[in-house]
Amino acid sequence: MSTEQLLELYRVMLRIRAFEDLADQASQGGTSAFGQATSAAPAPVRGPLHLSHGQEAVAVGVCASLHADDAITSTHRGHGHCIAKGADPWRMFAELLGRADGYNAGKGGSMHIADFSVGMLGSNGVVAAGIPIAVGAAQAFKLRGESRIVACFFGDGAINRGPFLEGLNWAQVFQLPVLFVCEDNRYSATTRSADMTAGEGAAARARALGIATQVCDGNDVIAVARAAAELASQVRAGGGPRLLHAITYRFKGHVSVDPASYRDPRELDRALEHDPIELTERVLMERGCVASAHASKPDSRIGSESAARAAATGPGPSEIASLDEIKRHVREQIEHAMQRALASPWPDAAAAFEDVQDSGGGVWR
Amino acid sequence: MSDRTVGGVVRSAPAAGNATSGATGVEQSVDLSCAEAAARALADAMRADPSVVTLGEDIGRGGVFAQYRGLLAEFGAQRVIDTPISESTIMGAAVGMALAGLRPVVELRVVDFALCAMDEIVNQAAKARFMLGGQARVPLVIRLPGGIWSGAAAQHSQSLESWFAHIPGLTVVMPATPLAHYALLRTAIESADPVVFIEHKELWTLRGPVPLHDHSAIAHAGRIGVAHTARSGSDLTVCTWSRGLQHCVLAAEQLEGRGVSVEVIDLQSLWPWDKQAVIESAQRTGRLLVVHEAVQVAGFGAEVVATVAEAHPEVKLRRLGAPRIPVGYSPPLEAVSMLTADRVVSAIEQWLGL
Ligand SMILES: Cc1ncc(C[n+]2csc(CCOP(=O)(O)OP(=O)(O)O)c2C)c(N)n1
Ligand SMILES: [Mg+2]
Numbered sequence: 001m002s003t004e005q006l007l008e009l010y011r012v013m014l015r016i017r018a019f020e021d022l023a024d025q026a027s028q029g030g031t032s033a034f035g036q037a038t039s040a041a042p043a044p045v046r047g048p049l050h051l052s053h054g055q056e057a058v059a060v061g062v063c064a065s066l067h068a069d070d071a072i073t074s075t076h077r078g079h080g081h082c083i084a085k086g087a088d089p090w091r092m093f094a095e096l097l098g099r100a101d102g103y104n105a106g107k108g109g110s111m112h113i114a115d116f117s118v119g120m121l122g123s124n125g126v127v128a129a130g131i132p133i134a135v136g137a138a139q140a141f142k143l144r145g146e147s148r149i150v151a152c153f154f155g156d157g158a159i160n161r162g163p164f165l166e167g168l169n170w171a172q173v174f175q176l177p178v179l180f181v182c183e184d185n186r187y188s189a190t191t192r193s194a195d196m197t198a199g200e201g202a203a204a205r206a207r208a209l210g211i212a213t214q215v216c217d218g219n220d221v222i223a224v225a226r227a228a229a230e231l232a233s234q235v236r237a238g239g240g241p242r243l244l245h246a247i248t249y250r251f252k253g254h255v256s257v258d259p260a261s262y263r264d265p266r267e268l269d270r271a272l273e274h275d276p277i278e279l280t281e282r283v284l285m286e287r288g289c290v291a292s293a294h295a296s297k298p299d300s301r302i303g304s305e306s307a308a309r310a311a312a313t314g315p316g317p318s319e320i321a322s323l324d325e326i327k328r329h330v331r332e333q334i335e336h337a338m339q340r341a342l343a344s345p346w347p348d349a350a351a352a353f354e355d356v357q358d359s360g361g362g363v364w365r
Numbered sequence: 366m367s368d369r370t371v372g373g374v375v376r377s378a379p380a381a382g383n384a385t386s387g388a389t390g391v392e393q394s395v396d397l398s399c400a401e402a403a404a405r406a407l408a409d410a411m412r413a414d415p416s417v418v419t420l421g422e423d424i425g426r427g428g429v430f431a432q433y434r435g436l437l438a439e440f441g442a443q444r445v446i447d448t449p450i451s452e453s454t455i456m457g458a459a460v461g462m463a464l465a466g467l468r469p470v471v472e473l474r475v476v477d478f479a480l481c482a483m484d485e486i487v488n489q490a491a492k493a494r495f496m497l498g499g500q501a502r503v504p505l506v507i508r509l510p511g512g513i514w515s516g517a518a519a520q521h522s523q524s525l526e527s528w529f530a531h532i533p534g535l536t537v538v539m540p541a542t543p544l545a546h547y548a549l550l551r552t553a554i555e556s557a558d559p560v561v562f563i564e565h566k567e568l569w570t571l572r573g574p575v576p577l578h579d580h581s582a583i584a585h586a587g588r589i590g591v592a593h594t595a596r597s598g599s600d601l602t603v604c605t606w607s608r609g610l611q612h613c614v615l616a617a618e619q620l621e622g623r624g625v626s627v628e629v630i631d632l633q634s635l636w637p638w639d640k641q642a643v644i645e646s647a648q649r650t651g652r653l654l655v656v657h658e659a660v661q662v663a664g665f666g667a668e669v670v671a672t673v674a675e676a677h678p679e680v681k682l683r684r685l686g687a688p689r690i691p692v693g694y695s696p697p698l699e700a701v702s703m704l705t706a707d708r709v710v711s712a713i714e715q716w717l718g719l
Contacts, residue, residue: 033429046696098698111521190425347693350696
């Protein structure tokens with residue numbers, strides 16, 4: 001992967017992180033669960049907010065292998081998938097804030113964001129519910145002879161629901177163009193998934209159905225992108241479904257107000273050393289990018305190495321912004337998106353009666 | 366929920382539990398939230414009967430609403446069973462456990478996810494006793510937190526009680542106070558048939574007195590099929606359940622100041638339901654308004670109103686439920702589906718031409 005390409009993936013990961021940092025702040029006190037009470041002043045973002053801090057490389061690496069007209073289905077933890085597929089953060093914020101400009105016109109909130117214009121067919125509040133939906137969308141593409149594929153994201157906890165087995169079996173029987181992606185963050189809400197899962201998890205189960213798989217480090221965006229590209233091209237070539245099992249870790253609690261006191265803090269500390277964004281920064285710096293504009297020159301050994309690599313892979317360190325500048329720029333864009341969303345109007349209460357159904361819809365009684 | 370709302374219910378609630386116990390019952394009462402009362406009921410039932418077990422996702426950490434807090438430490442993982450995310454097997458396995466002599470208490474997170482286990486509830490649990498010619502009993506409780514949990518949107522906010530009330534074989538209980546959570550859950554666990562126990566998510570933190578050591582008061586409050594008159598009145602009867610009680614009691618207080626005397630009946634269970642209490646009150650006041658948070662169309666209010674109409678055509682009848690729309694996320698949309706005291710007041714004002 002060229003440095004330029006990697007920088008682009010880095011930017012998308014930063015976008016997701018910045019988006020979720022702001023969403024997290026705006027949600028504190030917005031829901032009562034996990035022993036946390038709702039604050040007196042209602043939070044701007046209400047209800048359960050599931051954050052994907054630490055898992056950004058999976059969304060970004062997988063979506064890098066997709067075309068604009070490919071589709072994805074997502075989960076309750078779907079902000080990263082939306083952004084990686086090209087959804088606009090300001091309209092996502094508007095949805096989280098319940099505003100009229102939100103992707104779902106304020107009707108869905110975090111767990112239901114969809115952007116059909118970029119092939120994002122929906123987050124979902126029901127675990128594993130996106131799996132059969134992805135399979136059906138792929139069947140529609142195949143039936144019409146289109147070359148589009150569907151990437152289906154789900155968690156490690158979802159593989160213990162029936163729709164996982166049923167959906168994988170179906171996709172294999174009908175040889176459908178689906179790339180299944182298990183985002184294995186080790187937890188299912190407050191439960192360690194390993195304690196509740198027999199066997200080796202998603203990949204092993206898929207192999208039992210004859211579906212080819214790859215297992216990758218889900219915090220290494222290059223590894224995810226490489227594996228996803230290989231599998232996606234096999235799917236696109238008509239080879240039937242494939243499954244990518246990406247091992248990652250959930251940095252935050254299950255929802256934004258969950259302090260995750262049920263897990264060993266040392267486990268989190270170890271995971272934080274493996275932050276997908278920092279890992280990418282390390283690679284970028286090895287390739288000659290500088291951390292900040294004021295930083296001293298990288299040492300000559302790394303410098304010459306990276307210069308050689310840059311010659312082969314793209315623009316050199318002098319032509320690209322420092323990582324700090326990129327970060328600052330992304331933060332500004334996301335803050336601007338939030339400001340824009342905050343200026344969006346509330347939906348009219350009458351909208352509650354719209355889009356229910358054609359016949360007999362939109363009535364009280 | 367506001368203190369005022371809490372106070373409204375707490376002020377009028379003790380009548381149910383303390384009708385027979387008087388001042389001593391109140392003295393012995395422990396102040397508990399609905400979540401604490403339910404956790405306490407389950408713990409007491411597990412202490413009393415080794416065949417009681419509980420199973421569901423995340424209950425080993427107390428459940429997401431803390432309504433299972435402390436149980437794993439006391440009873441161990443054999444009886445407090447953390448499960449995979451496998452709703453149909455959680456429910457199906459509970460049916461098997463019940464057929465094999467245990468008394469499972471099933472946790473399905475929210476009533477919306479009961480839809481992932483509907484075959485096991487409706488085709489298996491509810492019908493086994495009848496279908497198998499009376500050879501089997503299915504003594505289990507299905508705990509389904511229901512109702513609008515503000516900001517949780519369409520897949521986490523539904524009120525589906527009428528689905529279950531429609532199914533022969535199921536008992537349907539909807540507690541409204543900490544005392545009712547405690548007493549009715551105890552009775553539900555002792556029931557020989559499957560009980561759908563729907564707890565309102567916005568009531569978990571509601572506090573109130575529970576006379577834990579007054580057995581007769583608990584037995585009195587725990588009678589399934591017996592309504593509780595939360596407030597007496599003479600001009601109009603309001604029949605409600607679950608969180609609706611808070612709103613209706615507040616509405617009745619507001620209307621009292623304007624010279625309208627409203628009787629509020631908390632049905633407490635939808636099947637069996639206390640027809641006698643509702644009919645007696647409605648006949649006396651001449652008017653019955655049934656209030657529920659669920660969608661009004663084909664809601665349980667229709668059943669109550671139709672039953673009263675068939676028996677006493679002279680009683681004037683109305684229903685107040687939600688519009689037939691999914692619950693929206695944004696506050697102005699969610700508000701359209703939300704039951705409030707103001708909405709109850711204006712329904713009554715309109716009706717009486719105030
Ligand atoms: C059918 C169903 N059961 C339970 C839940 C409650 N729930 C929401 S997220 C979650 C954990 C899911 O774990 P996993 O699939 O690993 O996804 P993650 O949250 O880790 O991203 C649970 C149990 C649900 N939403 N849907
Ligand atoms: Mg997980």
